Amino acid sequence: MKQDYNRIALVGIEQEEYDIIKANYSGHIIWHQSIPKIVVKDEVLYMEKSNGIGMLPVDKVVYYGIYDNDFDFISGLAIWRGACYPNAAAMLDCRFKIPCLVKALSHSRFSAPRGFISAGASVTVTGDTVAKWGNWHCGENKHRFTDEWESEFTATTEPYFEGEAVRIMIIGDVYWQIKLEGDSWLKSIHPDDAGFMEVDPELLADTLYIKNVLNMDMIGNDYIVAKDGSKYLLEVNHIPNITRFEDVRQVYLSTVIEWIN
Structure with missing residues (x-):
């Protein structure tokens, strides 16, 4: 037929x-x-x-x-x-980084309090702090500061968490944990020494729950694992990079090909 x-x-x-x-x-x-x-x-x-x-x-x-x-x-x-x-309604909900983070933090086991600053406002902090703004990832639009800082953009603020930066990435039912790397405090998936590592079952469960609640087909959640074992959700990638690693790319392609057919 x-x-x-x-x-x-x-x-x-x-x-x-x-x-x-x-x-x-x-x-x-x-x-x-x-x-x-x-x-x-x-x-x-x-x-x-x-x-x-x-x-x-x-x-x-x-x-x-x-x-x-x-x-x-x-x-x-x-x-x-x-x-x-992926599901268009879920992409719509997660396209803007700050609203997506608000939703994800409400569902994560590893949520930490955030601050917020309007464009043109200033804030004074006593501890090491990171501000994030805009809707791009890959280490862009972030500033680390102490004392007083005036933001040019609407931004979230969070404590600077010292530790290992990792990403839990899921496409359909397939998942990986990736160790993020970089020469500075800014870590991402792109450096040559970034690579796969053993999957933390707690981080996987957290990411799966967020993925399912937000009705996403694919997701990349970035976490910090501190030296004392504490874990913190940093951000959600609604369109995680699929070309950096060939294993991920092949799973993405096979998933898409099966879906369209």
Whole structure:
């Protein structure tokens, strides 16, 4: 019996991943590496063609990436309520870092009190403190300070936690723990010496719970494990990096290919 293939859209997928997905799908694909124009009408999603003028109806969307202007696009996908990987409503809830953190901290076993500072306000602290602002990750938009500091942006503040920085990453039912590295106090997944490590069952359980409560298909939770064993949730990545490690990339690709088929 001939399979009735749908028209799918791949948004934000890089060339190498696109080639693999295309080789494993026999239907029509609309592919955009930047945010496309869309229309939702009568519960149908229309997306501009990869090439040429006009829009076509789309049955499924795979979205990967973080763009300056992607919030409205994700909102449109959520309004559509069609088949989207990852879940569009969950991405919408987690796209802005501070609101997502507020939700995650309310569900985490490893929540620590945060502070908040409006843009243009100043705060005086007695201990080593970190301010974070904006909606980017990878160690950007963070400032470590003591005494008085005036913030140019709306920011959260938290104590500086000394310890080992790790990420629990989950795609579907597959998970890893990654040791984050860096030459300064700012740690991320990108340095050459970042790599896999034994999974902490408590951090895994915490991340799984947050993932399920927020209805996310994939997640990357960053934690600090202090020398005394204390653990602290730092932030939630709603679109964690899938290309840094080949094992992660292969799981992502196999998950997407199974989902679209």
